[in-house]
Amino acid sequence: MSLIKIRKKNPLIHCITNTVVTNFTANGLLAIGASPVMSDEPLDVEDMVAIANGLLINIGTLNKNSVEAMILAGKKANELNIPVVLDPVGAGATTYRKEITKNLLKEIKFDLIRCNAGELAAIAGINWQAKGVDSGEGEMDIxxxxxxxxxxxxxxxxxxxxxxxVTDGIEHYPVSGGHELMTQVTGTGCLLSAICAAALTLDGGKLENIRNVLADYKKVAENASKEKYLGSFQVEILNGLHQISRGE
Structure with missing residues (x-):
C-alpha cells in the first residue's frame, strides 16, 4: 500500500491550493504521516518548494497573486526535479480558468494531472457542459x-x-470501488491530489504508486460510507487514511 510507504517517508508537500480546502488537505496529509505546508505568497514559494519533496498546484480559487505563485513554484520545482501535480479544478467553467490551465501546462512540466472528466475535456479541448467545479456532462472516450x-x-x-x-499514455489501469458520498464533501478530490503528490516522492514506478493510492482512497471511501451523515463521513475519511497508512 502506498499510504504505508508515505508514512514511512514523511515527505514535505508544498500545497498551493484553494482556500476552501486548505485545512482538510493539511489534516489529510498529516493523517498519512506526510508534512503539509500551505504557502501561496510569490515572495515565499521558491524558497519553500526548494525544501519540499513534492508540489501540488490546485486552481480552485484563482487570483492573480496565487497564479504568479504557481508559476514561480512550478518552475523552481522543475529546476530541482521535485515532482509536481496539477489539479485543474473547474478548468472548463470559465474562459479565465481555461487560459490559466493552458498557461500552467505550457510553463510547467507536470508529473501528474489529476482531474475529473469535465476537467480532462477542458484540457483536451473537447466540448463539455461544465457545472462549476463539478464534472458536468458530455460525451468522451475517457x-x-x-x-x-x-x-x-x-x-x-x-x-x-x-x-x-490512470495512465501514463502507454499503460493504463481502471480503479474501481469508492462511494458516491465522496462527491458530497468539499475537498475530497483536492486532498487526493495532495496525497498523489506525496506518492510521487516514493521509490518505485510512479504509475504503480499512483494506482495504489487511488485504490487505497477508494477503500477509505467505502469504509467511511458506513457513517450515516456527511459530517461524520468527513471525519471518517481522515480516520480511514490514518488507519490504512498505519497498516491497520
Missing part, C-alpha cells in the same frame, strides 16, 4: 483522451469518477 493527454504533456493522467482511470 480512455483515449486520457492517454492522448498523458502523451502530449509527458505526464501521468488520473481521472476520478465512479471508476477511476
Amino acid at each position: 480512455t483515449l483522451v486520457a492517454k492522448e493527454t498523458a502523451q502530449k504533456y509527458g505526464a501521468i493522467v488520473a481521472v476520478s469518477g465512479k471508476e477511476d482511470f
Whole structure:
C-alpha cells in the first residue's frame, strides 16, 4: 500500500491550493504521516518548494497573486526535479480558468494531472457542459483522451469518477470501488491530489504508486460510507487514511 510507504517517508508537500480546502488537505496529509505546508505568497514559494519533496498546484480559487505563485513554484520545482501535480479544478467553467490551465501546462512540466472528466475535456479541448467545479456532462472516450493527454504533456493522467482511470499514455489501469458520498464533501478530490503528490516522492514506478493510492482512497471511501451523515463521513475519511497508512 502506498499510504504505508508515505508514512514511512514523511515527505514535505508544498500545497498551493484553494482556500476552501486548505485545512482538510493539511489534516489529510498529516493523517498519512506526510508534512503539509500551505504557502501561496510569490515572495515565499521558491524558497519553500526548494525544501519540499513534492508540489501540488490546485486552481480552485484563482487570483492573480496565487497564479504568479504557481508559476514561480512550478518552475523552481522543475529546476530541482521535485515532482509536481496539477489539479485543474473547474478548468472548463470559465474562459479565465481555461487560459490559466493552458498557461500552467505550457510553463510547467507536470508529473501528474489529476482531474475529473469535465476537467480532462477542458484540457483536451473537447466540448463539455461544465457545472462549476463539478464534472458536468458530455460525451468522451475517457480512455483515449486520457492517454492522448498523458502523451502530449509527458505526464501521468488520473481521472476520478465512479471508476477511476490512470495512465501514463502507454499503460493504463481502471480503479474501481469508492462511494458516491465522496462527491458530497468539499475537498475530497483536492486532498487526493495532495496525497498523489506525496506518492510521487516514493521509490518505485510512479504509475504503480499512483494506482495504489487511488485504490487505497477508494477503500477509505467505502469504509467511511458506513457513517450515516456527511459530517461524520468527513471525519471518517481522515480516520480511514490514518488507519490504512498505519497498516491497520
